[in-house]
Amino acid sequence: MRTGKEEHPNMKIARYSYKGHIRFGILEDGLLHELERTPFTEMKKTGSTYRLEDVELLTPVFPQKIIAVGLNYRDHAEEFGLSIPGEPVLFMKPPSSLLPHGGEIVYPSMSKRVDYEAELVLVVGRECREVRVEEAPSCILGYTCGNDVTARDLQARDGQWTRAKSFDTFCPLGPFIETEVDPLGLTVELRLNGELRQSSPASNMIFSPAELLSFTSRVMTLYPGDVIMTGTPSGVGEMRPGDVVEVVIEGVGTLRNTVVAP
Incomplete structure (x- = not known):
């Protein structure tokens, strides 16, 4: 299947709402060029353009599945005193946890400790299995920024990760999908109120994005728009209501959100 990436290198793809209609577009010279169809089929433009300030940016995809990977940076495993895994540690977040760029992370009333986790996120471009x-690279549409927000106290209390990772607004994603980057040449950073808290080359991953997609596809069929969060480096820490948190991946984008009380 052709996605049109060959004719349009280095594209930034957005998903947005305009007058109640959800569309995909390509960002060029500060304008969104509307696509006739989804970016998973073809990249043909309609001819309509929109200014960013005139649309509501949504998460760049609305996936069937949000697959996340635990302990995929050696320094992150070491900061928690955990062994380096021999194969990817997978868990999932529900689509109801999605939050777009500019949205508010709601601090849940049942938690006393909510952490940020900056992540590079791959977007699946076509249905694939085994x-x-x-x-694997031919199955990836592109990459975006993500924040695997975690209620750390509930994670420790439960002994597993579902509740801690799954609150509404706990999966900020966006703002765009960058289609042509070398994922292992990127640096994943997080800034809390402007202060750098996380910074690591993606090359420090234990399992590369291609290895993660391959491994996951041997567990479950992946569909266009599914996302795989590739893990977070060391430096995870607490957020409080009023904080501004930014996931910064040069060449991909900056995902900015604020934290609010329940």
Whole structure:
């Protein structure tokens, strides 16, 4: 299947709402160029353009599945005193946890400790199953920024991760999908109220994005728009209501959200 990436290198793809209608578009020279169809089929423009200030940016995809990976940076495993995993540790977040760029992370009343976790996120471009590692890049539409928000106290209390990772607004994603980057040449950073808290080359991952997609596709069929969050580096920490948190990945974008009380 052709996605049109060959004809349009280095695209930033957005998903947005305009006058109640949800559309996909390509960001060029500060304008959104509307696409006739989804970016998973073709990249043909309609000819309509919109200014960013005139639309509501949504999460760049609305996935069937949000697959996340625990302990995929050696320094993150070490800061929690955990062993380096021999294969990817997968868990999932529900689509109801999605939050767009500019949205508010709601601090849940049942938690006393909510943490940020900056992540590079891959977006699946086509249906795939049992993918070999060398074939995996052809299954990836592109990359975006994500924040695997976690109620750390509930994670420790429950002994597993579902509740701690799944509150509404606990999966900020966006603002755009960058289609042509070398994921292992990127640096994943997080700033809390302007102060740098996380910074690591993605090359420090234990399992590369291609390896993660291949492994996951041997567990479950992946569909266009599904996302895989590739793990967070060391430096995770607490957020409080009133904080501004930014996931910054040069070449991909800046995902900015604020934290609010319940």
